[in-house]
Structures are given as structure tokens and as C-alpha cells.
Amino acid sequence: MPRRQLLAKTLLLLLVLLVLGSGLIVFGCAQTGAVPRGWSGVEVADGALFLGSMSGNVVAIDSTTQERLWPSDVSFEVKRESGGFGCARAPEVVAIYGTPEAGGELVYAAGYNGKVYAINAQTGALRWVYPREGELEPIIGGPAVGAGKVYIGSSDGRVYALDAATGDRVWVFATGDKIWSTPAVSGDTVYIGSFDKKLYALNAADGQKRWEFETEGAIVATPLIDGDTVYIGSFDRYLYALSVSDGRLKWKFQAGNWFWARPVAADGIIYAGSVDGKVYALRAESGDKVAEFEMGSPVSSSPVVVGDAVIVATEAGGVYSLDAETKQKKQLAELEEEVYAPLAASGGVVYIHSDKDVLHAVNARSGAILWSLPLKSE
Amino acid sequence: MSIGEIWNLIILSPVINILIVVSGYLFNSFGLAIIALTIIVRTLTLPLTLKQLRATKAMQELQPKLLELQKKYGRDRARLAQEQMRLYKESGVSPAGCMLPMLVQLPIWIALFQSIIRVLAVVPEDFLSLSQHLYTSWPMVFSLVPLDSQFLWLDLAMPDRFLLLPLLVGGTMWLQQKMVMPRTVDPRQQAQSTMMLWMMPLMFAFLTTQFPSGLALYWVVSNIISIIVQYKITGWGGLLPAEAKKQAGKDKKYIKHISKVEEKPTDYADVGADIGADVGADIEEGKTGAARPRYQPSLRAIKRHSKKGKRPRGK
Numbered sequence: 046m047p048r049r050q051l052l053a054k055t056l057l058l059l060l061v062l063l064v065l066g067s068g069l070i071v072f073g074c075a076q077t078g079a080v081p082r083g084w085s086g087v088e089v090a091d092g093a094l095f096l097g098s099m100s101g102n103v104v105a106i107d108s109t110t111q112e113r114l115w116p117s118d119v120s121f122e123v124k125r126e127s128g129g130f131g132c133a134r135a136p137e138v139v140a141i142y143g144t145p146e147a148g149g150e151l152v153y154a155a156g157y158n159g160k161v162y163a164i165n166a167q168t169g170a171l172r173w174v175y176p177r178e179g180e181l182e183p184i185i186g187g188p189a190v191g192a193g194k195v196y197i198g199s200s201d202g203r204v205y206a207l208d209a210a211t212g213d214r215v216w217v218f219a220t221g222d223k224i225w226s227t228p229a230v231s232g233d234t235v236y237i238g239s240f241d242k243k244l245y246a247l248n249a250a251d252g253q254k255r256w257e258f259e260t261e262g263a264i265v266a267t268p269l270i271d272g273d274t275v276y277i278g279s280f281d282r283y284l285y286a287l288s289v290s291d292g293r294l295k296w297k298f299q300a301g302n303w304f305w306a307r308p309v310a311a312d313g314i315i316y317a318g319s320v321d322g323k324v325y326a327l328r329a330e331s332g333d334k335v336a337e338f339e340m341g342s343p344v345s346s347s348p349v350v351v352g353d354a355v356i357v358a359t360e361a362g363g364v365y366s367l368d369a370e371t372k373q374k375k376q377l378a379e380l381e382e383e384v385y386a387p388l389a390a391s392g393g394v395v396y397i398h399s400d401k402d403v404l405h406a407v408n409a410r411s412g413a414i415l416w417s418l419p420l421k422s423e
Numbered sequence: 424m425s426i427g428e429i430w431n432l433i434i435l436s437p438v439i440n441i442l443i444v445v446s447g448y449l450f451n452s453f454g455l456a457i458i459a460l461t462i463i464v465r466t467l468t469l470p471l472t473l474k475q476l477r478a479t480k481a482m483q484e485l486q487p488k489l490l491e492l493q494k495k496y497g498r499d500r501a502r503l504a505q506e507q508m509r510l511y512k513e514s515g516v517s518p519a520g521c522m523l524p525m526l527v528q529l530p531i532w533i534a535l536f537q538s539i540i541r542v543l544a545v546v547p548e549d550f551l552s553l554s555q556h557l558y559t560s561w562p563m564v565f566s567l568v569p570l571d572s573q574f575l576w577l578d579l580a581m582p583d584r585f586l587l588l589p590l591l592v593g594g595t596m597w598l599q600q601k602m603v604m605p606r607t608v609d610p611r612q613q614a615q616s617t618m619m620l621w622m623m624p625l626m627f628a629f630l631t632t633q634f635p636s637g638l639a640l641y642w643v644v645s646n647i648i649s650i651i652v653q654y655k656i657t658g659w660g661g662l663l664p665a666e667a668k669k670q671a672g673k674d675k676k677y678i679k680h681i682s683k684v685e686e687k688p689t690d691y692a693d694v695g696a697d698i699g700a701d702v703g704a705d706i707e708e709g710k711t712g713a714a715r716p717r718y719q720p721s722l723r724a725i726k727r728h729s730k731k732g733k734r735p736r737g738k
Contacts, residue, residue, distance in 0.1 A: 079546055081547065081548065084547075140547075142547055185547055225547065240544070261565075261566045262565050281565050301559055302559065303554045305551065385551070
């Protein structure tokens with residue numbers, strides 16, 4: 046066989062290998078992030094805004110001046126992993142999904158690196174880290190604070206209660222699968238959902254299970270406690286209303302797709318956003334549908350109540366004000382950036398952290414974008 | 424409709440939903456679902472695979488003819504190549520043909536990779552996007568996700584940390600390649616076959632160390648299916664040394680046959696010209712002591728006829 050033909054065959058072989066390899070890597074990655082980026086919401090406390098940036102830092106911002114409050118952002122330690130290439134490469138920064146929680150003089154935050162941090166809210170100094178050695182499985186949900194403890198769920202399926210002042214572990218409760226949900230604390234009970242399809246009500250003091258309620262799908266959403274009812278959305282497309290005392294089912298409502306976001310309550314109406322692109326307004330007592338708002342894009346960001354309006358952001362970046370009584374949907378702003386982070390509000394201003402790592406402040410009444418602050422560390 | 428939407432509609436979403444439902448019927452095991460998907464895909468692409476295998480088999484059966492061509496046009500490289508290509512063409516063998524079944528499966532690999540990332544809830548962004556791929560008319564899929572990533576010793580979302588899977592992927596691919604590797608007497612063609620024999624398994628073994636083991640599980644099962652199908656069509660092929668010997672025996676017989684033909688009386692002038700040209704060519708190529716069997720009988724014939732002082736019969 047002539048040398049030219051051999052060369053052509055060899056080149057063809059190499060080309061095919063190149064196509065196979067690069068096709069798998071480039072196109073395989075093109076439609077998937079595969080690298081965790083985070084979608085932390087904003088915690089508002091005493092005029093300060095605390096949130097996790099997509100650079101893997103907890104930042105503190107003065108809500109009036111938009112200046113950084115701490116000398117430097119608090120950076121999370123990157124978990125050392127055997128990194129590959131393509132989509133499987135190890136992340137260079139720690140993704141922060143959970144919204145930080147302020148409690149007293151400390152701010153608590155947790156990251157995908159499987160660690161929980163307590164930071165001095167005034168100075169940005171690190172107070173404690175849990176665990177001190179090693180790390181838990183990735184933490185997706187945020188911390189909840191109550192009764193001198195910090196509660197957090199981990200992808201190892203366990204709920205951890207830590208001493209808020211020292212970071213010492215007080216108790217651990219194991220569920221049957223991963224936990225991505227943020228706990229909700231009400232009185233002396235901690236409520237948390239798990240991928241094992243159950244919502245757990247735990248004694249905040251010792252972690253003993255009070256009751257559990259099993260749905261037909263995994264639970265990622267954060268529960269809402271309003272009066273004597275706990276509302277929880279599941280991947281089985283149902284929103285459940287359960288009795289706080291014993292977990293008895295009061296009613297359930299089916300949407301077209303998962304409930305990912307935490308619902309909100311306003312004037313006896315529950316507003317629940319679904320990734321089917323709708324927000325459902327339901328009577329808190331009966332679950333009867335009052336209104337159904339077509340949002341045109343999935344809703345995975347938890348809404349917020351400002352005065353008598355419910356503010357919702359869609360994944361596509363539309364910001365809307367909803368009123369169930371009048372069945373009115375008013376567009377406030379179009380961010381043109383995707384939104385997954387839960388919304389926060391204070392003083393008539395809604396804070397929205399977009400997937401471009403920009404923090405937007407939107408007037409809840411007029412929809413004017415008051416300011417937009419890129420969070421990338423200087 | 425964008426390319427991404429078309430991709431999602433016709434490939435990614437069907438693969439995701441089928442994997443979820445199949446895993447539901449297979450004891451909620453995502454690993455078994457991947458194996459089932461592999462069998463489904465390989466069954467659908469079986470006609471293509473069979474076509475290629477038959478062409479490969481035909482090529483192997485062509486070896487005696489190729490050998491004959493080498494004997495016939497050994498010195499005329501251009502003519503030899505021309506004749507070889509003609510034979511390949513007649514047998515339906517395409518140089519890129521062996522890659523075709525693999526290329527056809529490339530979209531499935533990509534879809535499987537994207538499915539693994541989504542259904543196993545590794546990265547929240549990807550898992551959240553899974554919701555837009557689920558068929559709302561299939562309520563079952565909503566209660567099954569996320570799927571369990573554990574299968575045997577593997578975390579299907581991560582590369583195999585015990586490195587057993589890369590060995591399995593590389594090993595099964597090597598076996599399969601070895602079975603289809605055509606026997607050739609051309610050292611350069613042999614070198615090319617050897618390169619293919621090692622390059623593909625090494626590359627895939629390396630990829631296995633980098634990509635989720637769910638994808639590598641597909642490769643291993645696919646290779647095993649290839650080996651089985653290959654065995655049914657061509658037997659163990661290049662794997663069995665005994666068969667190689669048998670084939671070599673056939674070749675020897677073939678050479679004997681050629682020799683007999685060459686022993687037929689020929690014209691002295693022609694023989695001399697042949698010998699002179701051949702010796703000259705050997706000297707030019709620096710070959711020494713490697714006498715070609717085809718000319719030995721002719722030399723003996725020359726001597727025999729010279730002693731008898733007779734001209735051999737014939738032309």
C-alpha cells in the first residue's frame with residue numbers, strides 16, 4: 046500500500062478519534078453546566094446584605110451605599126478533588142447555594158465543599174468552621190438558626206444541629222437519602238425535606254423525630270410554616286398542607302411539574318411557584334385554587350411578600366408582582382439574566398441575585414432597577 | 424427551533440425518560456437501565472454492525488487474493504495498490520467503515536452523559552434542568568428521580584476510583600479490535616492495524632478515568648455485545664493463534680500452488696530477464712539472503728534443462 050494511502054488512513058483514524066473525544070467533551074458539556082456555580086439568595090439584617098457570590102465568597106454589602114462592609118470577602122476553602130477534564134473537571138471555587146442566615150453577631154453560611162462557616166457579621170472574621178477537619182458531603186441547602194443552634198442538611202442525608210456559638214455538633218438525624226432542602230425552624234421544631242420523599246419534623250432540642258410525612262417524590266423545597274400548617278412542595282408535583290402538630294394531611298394540590306421553590310403566604314393565600322412556569326394562588330385553609338398565573342418561564346426562585354404584593358422572578362429573568370384577589374400580574378422588570386436564587390426584600394426593595402453573579406435592587410412598587418452590583422471579587 | 428431544542432426533543436429527552444422508566448422496572452437500578460439502553464441501542468444499530476462485520480470478514484477472506492496480488496505485482500507498487508483498492512471496493516470494505524457504528528453511537532454517548540449528570544443529581548443546576556425534560560404524561564418519572572447512583576462497586580456519576588472499569592473498557596475493546604484485525608503480510612499495513620489495536624483501547628481507557636462510570640458501563644457492555652456479534656459472524660478471528668497457523672498453512676499451500684505454476688517450462692530469455700530484474704531489485708533494496716520461493720523452482724528448472732541440453736517445452 047502506498048505511503049500516501051497509509052498516511053491518509055492514519056490521519057483519518059486520528060481524526061475520528063479526535064471527533065469522538067472532542068465531541069464527547071465539547072458537545073457533551075455544551076448543554077450542561079456540570080460545574081456547580083451556586084445560587085445563593087440574600088439575607089438582609091440591619092441594613093446589611095449577606096450573600097454567597099459565584100466566586101465562592103460570602104460578601105457583606107451596605108444596602109445604602111453598595112459598599113463592601115468587610116475588609117475582604119470571606120472565601121471558602123476549595124475541596125481538593127481528583128479533577129478530570131471536560132465536564133468532569135474539579136471546580137476552582139466553592140459554589141454557595143444556600144442563603145446565609147444571620148443570628149446575633151454571626152452570619153452562618155455553608156458551601157458545596159461540605160463545610161459550615163460562622164462569620165462575624167461586623168468584621169468578616171471567621172469564628173468557627175464545621176467540621177474542623179475534613180468535610181461533609183456537598184451542602185446545597187442553607188442554614189437555619191433557632192434556639193441557640195444552627196441546623197443544616199447535607200448530601201450525606203443527615204441533618205446536623207450545631208451549637209451556634211462554638212460550632213460543636215449537638216445532634217445528628219439521618220434521613221434515607223440526600224438532603225438539598227433548607228430547614229425551617231418554628232418554635233421547638235425543625236422541618237426539613239429529603240430526597241427520600243419525606244418531610245421530617247424534628248425536636249430542635251435533641252433531634253428526635255416528631256413525625257414524618259411521605260410524598261411520592263423527592264423533596265428539595267424549603268417548607269413554609271404559616272399558623273398551624275406546614276406547606277411543602279414535592280417532585281411528585283403536589284403541594285401538601287400538613288398539620289404542624291402531627292403531620293396530618295389537610296389538602297394537596299397538583300401542578301404540572303416539580304415544586305422547587307418555597308411558597309409564600311399573604312392574606313390567607315398561598316403562592317406557590319412551579320417549574321411548570323406557573324404560580325398557583327391557593328386558599329390556605331382549603332387548597333382551592335384562587336388564581337393561576339402564567340409566567341412564561343419556570344419558577345425555581347422563592348417569591349417574597351412586600352406589603353400586599355407578592356414578587357416573583359422567573360428563571361428567564363422576568364420580575365412580576367402578583368395579586369390573587371384581582372388576579373393581576375404586573376411586570377416590574379426584565380433583568381435579562383437568569384434567576385434561580387430566592388428573593389429577599391426590605392424597605393420596599395427586592396434583592397435579586399442573578400446567575401451572572403450580579404445583585405439587583407428593584408423597587409417593589411415601581412419596578413425600577415435601583416442599582417445592579419456585579420459581585421465578582423476585586 | 425434551535426439546534427439545542429431539536430437535540431433535546433429527539434435525543435436527550437427520550438433517552439432521559441426511557442432511562443428513568445427502565446430503571447423503575449429494573450429494581451430502581453440505574454446501572455441495569457444503562458445496560459438495557461446499551462442493548463436497545465446495539466440492537467437498533469445491528470444491521471449497520473452486521474454490514475460492517477461481513478465486509479470485514481470478506482476482507483479477511485480476501486487475504487489469499489491479496490497475497491496473490493503481492494506476488495504478481497510485488498515490484499509494481501502503484502499497480503499493486505490499484506489492484507488492492509479494486510479488491511477492497513469489490514468486497515465492500517471502506518477504510519472508515521469500522522468507525523461508522525461507533526460514530527452513529529456518539530450522539531447516544533453524549534445524551535447518556537448528559538442524562539447521567541441530570542438524573543443522578545450531581546450538580547444542582549443540571550438537576551434542576553432535568554424538570555424540563557420529563558414527560559408530564561408519564562407520572563412515573565416524577566416519583567423516580569433522582570436515581571440511585573450506586574451500582575455494584577461504582578458510583579455511576581463518578582469515574583471508577585478502583586480503576587477496574589478502565590481496564591474492562593480497554594480490555595474488551597482490545598479483544599474486539601483484535602478479533603476484527605485483518606491478517607496482512609504487508610508490514611506497514613500490519614503496523615497500522617497494530618496502532619489501531621492499541622490506540623482505541625488506550626484512549627477509551629483514559630476517557631473512562633475522566634468521565635462518569637455510567638458512560639464507561641455503556642462502553643463495556645457495548646464492547647461485550649460487539650465481541651459476541653463478532654464471534655457469531657467471524658469466529659474468534661485474529662484472537663486465535665491456531666487459526667492463524669491454519670491460515671498460514673493455507674497460505675503455504677497457496678504458495679506451493681504458485682510454485683507449481685512457476686515450474687512450468689518457460690522461455691530461457693524470459694527467465695533470465697526475470698531473475699536479473701529480481702536480483703537487481705533485491706540488491707537495490709539492500710535485501711540479502713532472502714530468496715523469494717517463487718524463483719527457486721525456475722532456477723532448478725534452468726539447471727535441469729541446461730544439463731540435459733534441451734530447451735524446455737512451452738512458449
